[in-house]
Amino acid sequence: MAFILLGMFFGSDGIVKVHFDNYYFAEQICTVALIFIMFYGGAGTRVQEAKSVGLKAILLSSLGTVLTAGLVGAFCYYGLNIGLLESFLIGSVISSTDAASVFSILRSKNLT
Numbered sequence: 001m002a003f004i005l006l007g008m009f010f011g012s013d014g015i016v017k018v019h020f021d022n023y024y025f026a027e028q029i030c031t032v033a034l035i036f037i038m039f040y041g042g043a044g045t046r047v048q049e050a051k052s053v054g055l056k057a058i059l060l061s062s063l064g065t066v067l068t069a070g071l072v073g074a075f076c077y078y079g080l081n082i083g084l085l086e087s088f089l090i091g092s093v094i095s096s097t098d099a100a101s102v103f104s105i106l107r108s109k110n111l112t
Helices: 002-010 023-043 047-079 084-095 098-108
Strands: none
Touching (some): 047 084
């Protein structure tokens, strides 16, 4: 919820009014936001909790990412008739969130 509010605050219709036609500035903001998100995720994880589910989470997130990229790429190529490279680019972009999702779910459900 906090990230949605930050996006609304900094967006082109928000208080700060960052217009995304300035791609360099938007990239810098996104980079800082990504660093903050990754730091927050790492700082909120205890080492003992991570060790107990680490191997399973890495395997599941890696396999999930590869499978999602392949399935979405194949669907875009065969189902939507998009070019091969573009299809797998779309699949790669969509699948990159899987690892973060797996770690978040495992942490929130206290799965060991």
